[in-house]
Amino acid sequence: GVKYSNLANDKINSIEKFGFAKLPICIAKNPSSLSDDPKLLGRPTNFYINVKDIKINIFGGTKLDYDEVLDSLKKSKSYIHKYFRLDKYNYYCNSWLLSKEILKLVDEESNIAKFQSLFKISAGEECTDDILNHVYGISSVENYDVLSEETSLQRKIKDRLIKRKKFHLGCGKLKKMPVD
DSSP: OEEEOHHHHHHHHHHHHTTOTTSOOOOOOOTTBSSSOTTSOBSOOSOOEEEOOOOOOOOTTOOOOHHHHHHHHHHHHHHHHHHHOOSSOOOEEEEGGGOHHHHTTSOTTSHHHHHHHTEEEEEEEEOHHHHIIIIISOSOOSOGGGSOOSSHHHHHHHHHHHTTOOOEEEEEEESSOOOO
16 A cells, blocks of 8 residues: 655645646655565565655756756746746745755856756755766665766766765755746
8 A cells, every 4th residue: 555644645736736647657765675664675565655755856867958947947937827827926946956065066157057046045955865866867875986977977976975975955946037
């Protein structure tokens, strides 16, 4: 069976309300078990999966393109007005892409730095798992020394993780809507 936290139920209701219920689903769980309990190894039976949280993300492997972000924000204005009849609203983004620690690792002309410049950012919760998922395509790793170094960002993140330095989500509010 499945048990949902109050937070997960609230997010499910919002996702359905806003018409996103048919998006593809990716489940993050313990890699050693069908369950979410690391003590139930293999293929256990008669267990519950506890859903603690739900997030809508850009698909893994998708390149962050600053111009596409701007275009998407501009298009969203008419979409939000059409489907939600709203003219005044704020955009919020909670993402590893807004991490202040990540900003220190990238060039100021990078798409990540440009993306961050769109938001007023405050630090959120620790997000190493999100970075492992989105940058390396894995859910967890016991030894950071085995992380790949195919890109300069991967090398810099790996170095920081080996030194046991943490990353935090950036919680951002869009400063202003891009103009056409």
